[in-house]
């Protein structure tokens with residue numbers, strides 16, 4: 189089943205870029221967008237926090253939206269180095285990625301932490317992109333569906349709805365490896381995520397579920413046409429304007 193909303197094509201720049209890069213990238217994407225009569229996708233850029241303002245200035249009123257890559261669960265306080273969701277809202281963001289496997293791995297962020305961060309994002313009036321995904325060991329042990337189901341159940345705040353939460357399935361073994369999941373694997377996990385969402389979210393059948401993990405221009409059309417895939421969360425290929433835009437153009441509208 190497809191959701192009625194346009195596919196969301198999100199670029200996670202991770203810890204890459206400079207102000208000059210951000211300006212060039214954003215302007216190149218705006219130019220490409222302006223050449224199109226109809227835009228059948230929504231485009232989201234998630235730069236590192238110090239580059240948010242330059243991206244915001246460069247995208248202007250193009251319709252490209254901006255997201256943070258993480259936030260703290262608290263509104264403010266003594267948390268050196270952290271950023272509150274309300275600050276990302278103030279900086280012009282509409283979305284925030286939470287629970288990325290690189291955060292879960294590098295900082296030991298468990299589901300309860302991810303859920304609290306997602307709730308803080310919602311409280312700030314923004315939409316969390318809640319990331320889930322199994323490791324290669326978990327997949328080889330046949331536990332992928334079980335692990336991802338548990339992560340979805342544990343990481344999504346109570347009271348979420350299709351307009352206040354997005355899920356991103358990113359198998360850890362497919363991130364940055366050039367080894368994307370197969371269309372069959374993606375379909376299986378996205379279907380199981382849809383099933384859980386239908387149980388725990390009031391309008392779970394309409395929540396957007398993105399796929400991430402080595403999405404490239406040459407596999408984007410196949411991935412984006414899988415049932416229950418409502419967009420992509422792109423890492424490496426989002427650092428190249430031509431590649432990222434090609435992925436967006438591959439989205440079925």
Ligand code: 13P
Pocket residue numbers: 200288358362363364365366400401402403421422423424425
């Ligand atoms: P890659 O597209 O580089 O595999 O990264 C995916 C990802 O982690 C996006 O959040």
